[in-house]
Amino acid sequence: MFFFAPALPLEEVFDPTGAGDTFAGGFIGHLAKTKDISYENMKTAIIIGSAMASFCVEKFGPQRMKEITKDDIDARLEEFVQLVNFDIDLV
Numbered sequence: 001m002f003f004f005a006p007a008l009p010l011e012e013v014f015d016p017t018g019a020g021d022t023f024a025g026g027f028i029g030h031l032a033k034t035k036d037i038s039y040e041n042m043k044t045a046i047i048i049g050s051a052m053a054s055f056c057v058e059k060f061g062p063q064r065m066k067e068i069t070k071d072d073i074d075a076r077l078e079e080f081v082q083l084v085n086f087d088i089d090l091v
Helices: 019-034 039-056 063-067 070-084
Strands: none
Touching: 019 039, 039 063, 039 070
């Protein structure tokens, strides 16, 4: 099985240092929290990891990660949903 997820487009990337570690933390953190390693839940974990990494690159070092709230994370996850959700009419 394959699952493709885009990176969230950002206007500016200040510092990519730590983005991979932050992705891993979001990914593994979600799996640990849910105790569910199903394919469907791993897809969710990928998006959560990507959302967390997108915060990481917005400022230098851990500065941005110290500032985010649960509401920020929820809004960022909604941005991901909107990025890959298509509402089109096929004729």
